[in-house]
Amino acid sequence: AAYTNDYAIYPGSKAPIEHYTRAASKDFGSRGISVTAVGPGPMETPFFYGQETDGSAAYNKSAAALSNFSKTGLTDPEDIVPLITFLVTDGWWITGQTIFSNGGYTTR
Numbered sequence: 105a106a107y108t109n110d111y112a113i114y115p116g117s118k119a120p121i122e123h124y125t126r127a128a129s130k131d132f133g134s135r136g137i138s139v140t141a142v143g144p145g146p147m148e149t150p151f152f153y154g155q156e157t158d159g160s161a162a163y164n165k166s167a168a169a170l171s172n173f174s175k176t177g178l179t180d181p182e183d184i185v186p187l188i189t190f191l192v193t194d195g196w197w198i199t200g201q202t203i204f205s206n207g208g209y210t211t212r
Contacts, residue, residue, distance in 0.1 A: 118143070122202045129200030138199035140191050145206025147179045179206050 121141055129139040187205050191198060 125202055126200045133199060138191075138196050140195075140198050140200075141202040142184060142187060142191075143202055143204040143206065144179045144181075144184050145204065147181055147184075183207070 125139050125141040132139055184205055187203065191203075
């Protein structure tokens with residue numbers, strides 16, 4: 105998806121989410137509300153494939169070759185469910201953080 109024309113707005117929207125998460129955790133913490141963002145990386149969804157180009161497909165194949173976690177190099181939405189479940193139960197005390205859960209995709 106990173107190779108799509110006019111794509112800058114999409115990744116450019118991610119940093120403000122991280123900053124908002126930190127600020128909101130300060131605002132809502134006194135009320136016992138935790139605020140945490142999850143950054144799953146490229147996910148195996150129709151949105152991703154609708155944005156994919158030959159260049160991004162080649163990149164994802166190379167990422168998949170380096171991955172011990174994913175055959176496609178993409179995050180399966182089901183892989184995020186345990187993290188979200190943890191955050192809304194036992195992980196309630198984690199706040200003001202962005203947790204990147206992408207099988208190491210961003211380390212490539």
